[in-house]
Amino acid sequence: MSQVTEVVKIRRKVFAELARMAYTGTLEKDVSTILNTVVTEEGPRYRCCVHKERAVLHNRINLALSQPMTISIAEAASAALQGNRSTMPVMNVLPEACDQCPIDKFLVTDACRNCIAHNCMAACPKKAINVVLNRAYIDKNKCVECGLCKKSCEYGAIIEISRPCERACDLGAIKAGADRRAVIDYEKCVQCGACKTTCPFGAVGDKSIIVQLIQSLKSAKRVYAILAPAFIGQFGFKVKPGQVINALKQMGFYDVYEASFGADLVTMAEGRELAETLDQDPKSFLTTSCCPAFAGMVKKHMPEIADHVSTTVSPMVATGKIILDKDPEAMTVFIGPCVAKKAEAEDANGIIDYVLTFEELAAMMVGAGINLAEVEAVDYHTTASRDGNGFACAGGVTRSVIDTAAVVAPGLKIDAQHGEGLGDCKKILQQIRSGQISANFFEGMACVGGCVGGPSTMADQRVTGKLVANFAAEAFAGESVQNKPVVELLAKGGHWHRTLS
């Protein structure tokens, strides 16, 4: 299956068009033309009619402008141009796009042999199963979707089907509402973005700030980019880091920092925190805090172990703080593969102004008429250690903390475990807590593969994971502790924990 599906293309075309109009200053006047250019009378048609396509597009445009879906496109565009952002959550269901999947949860397949035992009928507490046409039949009016029939069938002839969004969410935070439209339960949702990448109708999306950011870039403000280490290879496997840096400068960013620089700092602070935790109680454990969806999952779904989550800030926030300490007037923009970072930034006490995904950045470049393949590469070397860059891949944080601990706390014995995917993380944490697994350090990543597998990446993580490792290998130092500017920053005192402001 190809990665860039038709739904993905439409979303990206909307971003690129909005960016182009924002750059040329024609957004307010021309925004409604997107309804005729991204979707045309001639098709291709994915929904019942062109009017439905446009209704969906209206939802998509408003979300891309970070405005409520209920207002008109013109109002949304003008609000975005003024820099306004709605306080809506990061992840949203696009009501027009949701196909209200009419899925019956349990289905009898051709494998049913109309056996003599009829375990399914015996197991059903509602007497919802009859034999029709020589096969078991589930009466939907009586079925309460308990699943006992599926469990009882010796042939495995009854299958369970669920909506893609429901299945993608390990936390049970998205369900069909009364009208069968998907509804997100924000008490449970941690904005990981799994439902967005899964929905084949493109009916879940994250709000974007492309237009607001372009307005800031056009102004006299000093806008700094904080580039996540997963950026390597995202814009084409042959695009060099120096080309991306140059393109960002051409777009009007005042300077570019790597989040991996902050990751070096986080490694040292977290390593110290781990040593202190184990010093107080050798049987305790500490989990990472850099993945906001993972940290959110512990907070919302496992509050009993919330005090085991490291209080060290994420590399994004650490880097933002470093920039603000140097330039208090700075505007900070994190650019990464993640949508949960959008929510994290809103809670980061003003340290991060905007979060942009790789996908949104590429669309902005297209809108600005910048073609990375033709941009000259500036000479660029990473400002972080190999380990700091390694934060982009699952297992990287663990390696970084272990390497640094070996230097700064040689006696510390780290017994590490890691989880990829929220369901996996939850399961392992429960096992650590109950003593089934021994570990004193746990790395939690909401995405399989770590950040290179994030919901807003643009390239195959099997390749980008290797490219990140190659880039990291060229770093001036292996371990975070050898990053002198970071060591100097820490030596200045102050703290790098959650209450940072």
Place this chain on the structure above:
Amino acid sequence: MQKLVLEICVGTSCHLLGSQDLIQMVENLPAEIKYKIDLQGATCLGACGKGPNIRVNGTVLSNMTPEQLKQIICDTI
């Protein structure tokens, strides 16, 4: 032997619209077909926004999908 010259645009606009999927498809073709193709990268084929774009034996084709490209390769070789 005359090889089929296939250029796939890797410019940012085409990358955004999925040119990587086209390259991956060509690279995963069986060796007996792949050796008949001269795969080249192009940085822009002048049809941005309608991507991903390719050029086969000099003709630019837009809105390409991996399935369509596979068909074109099979028909041409």
